[in-house]
Amino acid sequence: MKPLTFVNHAGGVGKTSLTRGVGAELASVGTQILLIDLDPQANLAGWLGIVGVQVQGTANPVAVEGADLPEPVG
Numbered sequence: 001m002k003p004l005t006f007v008n009h010a011g012g013v014g015k016t017s018l019t020r021g022v023g024a025e026l027a028s029v030g031t032q033i034l035l036i037d038l039d040p041q042a043n044l045a046g047w048l049g050i051v052g053v054q055v056q057g058t059a060n061p062v063a064v065e066g067a068d069l070p071e072p073v074g
């Protein structure tokens, strides 16, 4: 497995769009892809059809409060 992380401190610079695009391109050539959305905005999840997730259902409480991982959805 090769983890890829797209990080930039600035907001709105295309991190999520690039993640979605790279994921789609790699999947289109047969690569098995797991996209992990750690942003409590959940834009990547939303763009992939997972809507209505509240912040308590994201990884945010895991990082901020040490909560257990949420149940997977989608």
Ligand SMILES: Nc1ncnc2c1ncn2[C@@H]1O[C@H](COP(=O)(O)OP(=O)(O)OP(=O)(O)O)[C@@H](O)[C@H]1O
Binding pocket: 010, 011, 012, 013, 014, 015, 016, 017, 018, 039, 041, 043
């Ligand atoms: N290559 C591009 N050309 C033009 N617009 C783009 C491009 N990539 C992303 N955008 C647009 O820029 C906006 C911000 O993109 P995106 O949500 O991917 O950024 P982000 O870095 O993930 O933002 P945030 O910090 O809020 O998570 C979106 O409206 C997106 O459609």
Ligand SMILES: [Mg+2]
Binding pocket: 015, 016, 017, 039, 043
């Ligand atoms: Mg984003």
